[in-house]
Every structure is written in C-alpha cells, then in structure tokens.
Amino acid sequence: MFRFKKFIVNPIQVNCYLLWDETNEAVLIDCGAWFPKEREEIKDFILTYNLSLKHHLNTHMHFDHIFGNAFIEETFGVKAEANKSDWPWAEKISERVARFGFEYNEKVPELGRELNDGDEILFGNHRIAAIAVPGHSPGSLAYYLPQESVIFTGDALFKGSIGRTDFHDSDHKALIKNIHEKLLVLPEETVVYPGHDRETTIGMEKTYNMFL
Numbered sequence: 001m002f003r004f005k006k007f008i009v010n011p012i013q014v015n016c017y018l019l020w021d022e023t024n025e026a027v028l029i030d031c032g033a034w035f036p037k038e039r040e041e042i043k044d045f046i047l048t049y050n051l052s053l054k055h056h057l058n059t060h061m062h063f064d065h066i067f068g069n070a071f072i073e074e075t076f077g078v079k080a081e082a083n084k085s086d087w088p089w090a091e092k093i094s095e096r097v098a099r100f101g102f103e104y105n106e107k108v109p110e111l112g113r114e115l116n117d118g119d120e121i122l123f124g125n126h127r128i129a130a131i132a133v134p135g136h137s138p139g140s141l142a143y144y145l146p147q148e149s150v151i152f153t154g155d156a157l158f159k160g161s162i163g164r165t166d167f168h169d170s171d172h173k174a175l176i177k178n179i180h181e182k183l184l185v186l187p188e189e190t191v192v193y194p195g196h197d198r199e200t201t202i203g204m205e206k207t208y209n210m211f212l
Helices: 036-048 069-076 084-091 093-098 172-183 202-208
Strands: 003-009 014-020 025-029 052-057 120-123 126-132 141-145 150-154 191-194
Touching (some): 003 036, 014 191, 052 120, 084 093, 126 172
Antiparallel strands (some): 014 025, 120 126, 126 141, 141 150
C-alpha cells in the first residue's frame, strides 16, 4: 500500500514529500527543511513509523529544495540524488541565498547517485521513473510512479502555472517544450504534486493552464 506525507518547509514554503509502502522502505523528495523544528518533525515521523529511508531525491538543486540535504545525510546516512547539471547552485548556496535576504552557512554535501532521464529508483514494492524536464533549471527532474498515477514535478509544473524562468540558467522555451513532451503526455488522471502550493492533475493542466 502506497502512502505519503507532505511537509511544508522553510520560509519559501517548499513541499517536501515522504513516500513509503507496506515494506516500510521510504523515499524523501526535496527536503528543504531549514528550521530545527522542521527537521525534527521529519526525523520524528520517520522514526515513529519505523521507516527505512532508502533515497533522498532532489527534483532540482535550487537552494530552497536542498536546505536539508546535509541534515538527512548526517541523520540517516542517505546522500541526495539529483541531476548534476544543477550542482553550481549547491556550490554557491550561501551566495545565492544572500541575494534573497537570507543567511545560510551549511555546506551542501556531494550528491550520491546522479540521476538522468529514464533512470529508475526502487523502494519497497514500488518503482519511480525520473523524467527530465529542464527549463526552470538545467537539471530539473520529475518523479513518476505509474502504478500509483502520481508525479512529483518540483518547480516545473504547478496548478495553473509553471516554474519561473528568469534565472541565469533557465530556459522558458525549453520548459514549455518539455512540459508538453514529457508531462502532458501522461494519463490525464495522473495527480501532480508540485514543489510549492496545491496538487492538480495532468488533465486539469492540459485544459486550464494558461501558460501551456
């Protein structure tokens, strides 16, 4: 049985998702937890439910999605997995955070497995497919569970919107193209869990998203 819990973390309100099934093997997506209270909540939930964390997946490496990478590695011994095209964001995290008026002095640890389009992530009785959707960032990935008809899109696709593309390494045309070719081709009933705000469905975004 597939289950998940959403934690809303850090001042930018990132959706951090914890997935698990009847085996108690678990996957964490985008642990952007910054405040100690947020980190303790995630840690306590994992320990209370006796979950075995197997993977920590980053949809992309903008700072608000990776604040908790070091915490998860130190606490559970699990390195983050992502596409390395976004690594410059992690290398210069303090500098980039400062531009938004924050101060962050932790060093983001090196990634574990590098993920690319089509790679599979296994946990328990489930399979996650990595789908490359660059545009918001060069290394943006979505994580699709076909057997559950759910996809975690990070900041590529939102309810009624798309990821911003005004960063130095963003590409608006590429993002639109990849959303159409990689995401909107999925079954319309697929539930979309984005990196911020509320869930939606592929069918709803095909019909009503004004950016698409």
